[in-house]
Amino acid sequence: MEIYFQLIKDAETLRRACEQLKGEDVLGFDTETTALDPYEGEIRLVQLSTGKETQVIDLKPFAEAGDLRTMPELAPLREILAADRPVKIAHNAKFDAKWISHHLGVELGGVFDTLLASQIIAAGDQDRRHGLAEVASYFLGTELDKSEQVSDWSAPELSHAQIEYAARDAATMIPLRERIVEKLKADELIKVTKLEFDCVVPIAAMELTGFYLDAARWREVLEKVKKSQVKVADELQNLLSAGVAQGSLFGRSEINLDSQTQVTDALKNLGVPVPETTRGWQLQPLAADYPVVEKLLEYRGVAKSLSSFGENILEFIEPKTGRIHADFRQIGAPTGRFSCSKPNIQQIPHEEEYRRCFRAPEGSKLIIADYSQVELRILAEFSGDQNFINAFISGEDFHTTAAAQVFNIKPEEVTSEQRSFAKRLNFGVVYGIGSQRFAMMTGLKQTDAEDIMRRYFATYRGLDAWLRDAARRVVTDRIARTATGRMMRFRFDEEDRKAISLAQRNGKNMPIQGTSADVLKRALRLLHNEIRGTSAKLVNIVHDEIIVEAEAGEAEITAQKLEKAMCEAGKEYIKRVPVKVDVSIADEWTK
DNA sequence: GTGAAGGGCCAC
């Protein structure tokens, strides 16, 4: 493919090029940068392509002349990038959005992201890769050479190969989008695609803002946990080595407490009936009879906190901002949920000692909001089960209300045990729980567990019917969808009973978990529009929870905006069941 | 030395 491109290095050529470009409906868009982190590198090139012709803008001469964020010479470029039209087509637009936000002071408008679109079309197929080269090959059948991607973009003069590479990536976006749109339409995925594209800029902004972690406070917590680890490790070591008679002439023989094999051997020597695996749930029943098992579980808990949430997290604090800028994958799971890494701030332990280290800086507040039982409300909406819906409409404690309905008694007569049964079932049905697992987790006999589950589904006939239908449909259709039409495809062998039952549980769970993700994503866009231009900044999201940081004086109004955005987003998909959002203003990430 | 796999466990 022949590439026609122009390298732009001066204001007048840029102005003339932008004059032409701004009339287009869509533009291929890409940037080349000297690092992956916008806080650590410079933005070198911005490429804009009509498909026929590509403008490669070298920002180096501009950067040498002044501040890229404010210089009037770049105004025409900023205008095009900020406008809803032309639509900018980029692969992983979050990346480019962050760079132009931080270095050019522009909020990207009009986004078409070929990475997200590819993921949406793949519908959860884990075998598909979504790098630009793979996506171009899949949709266009053309092979892209990405070898220049990692070349030196800080050189005084870029090579012809580099510039041609930069131009070609941007030019590829035009035909790529055309093919992708055809496929999105054919699979009825337009609505979910818009939802996802609307999220790109809010997420880019969140990553740039980062989440403040009080490092000193974190170290204090670690010191405390470390001390208890040393103590627990020593006690466990003593208990375990009691079973190792040999080699103890010179004191006890050390066991690697983190080694499955060594610990299992030691337990066996002590006469502990070790299950096939030494996972917590299997060991738990033994803890009462064997102090060494109890100590092992205690050790595991402390070790986990220390290894996963220890010093390492401090290394993620960006020196320039003093904050943690985690990496969010917008479509992290096939259900549409986010995932988060480096570090994963969606899995910080719930204990207050950890959470309170994430706090608002001086003069600011955190506004913390989460959806109350959103997945159960979605299940109620989908099933249309009036009893289940009524339990939400009553506004009383949901699990108590459910227990009263299931056991056919007055709410005030519900025992804590009955409430607990109802609670576990309420959560379990979302995942397609079976009586065996329910019995295991409640300690009930299998027959009693089955009896309670029968009562539960007899109370909520509509819910039972919906779940059965979802399981049936996924086997015949081999897809499941959320409220926005987000799709997950299933592949299984007709004969493979285990694969089928897994697909059936997925068929029940995906529409619920996925619609919850849809709701949250819609809320992110509504919120972003509401808080633009204020001190309020999105700082973290955890599946059904949104955390915003704002100047203290704007905390109250921000709380109102956040609640409004989340409720409105919920109501777009949950119409028959009330949507409830709990909001609080706090100094720390605690309830 | 490096990297994948498996076990284990944190979040929702």
Place this chain on the structure above:
DNA sequence: AAACGTGGCCCTTCAC
């Protein structure tokens, strides 16, 4: 194979 779903991270083990 926890017959309860989705992720990421840490550790050990084992192969290259």
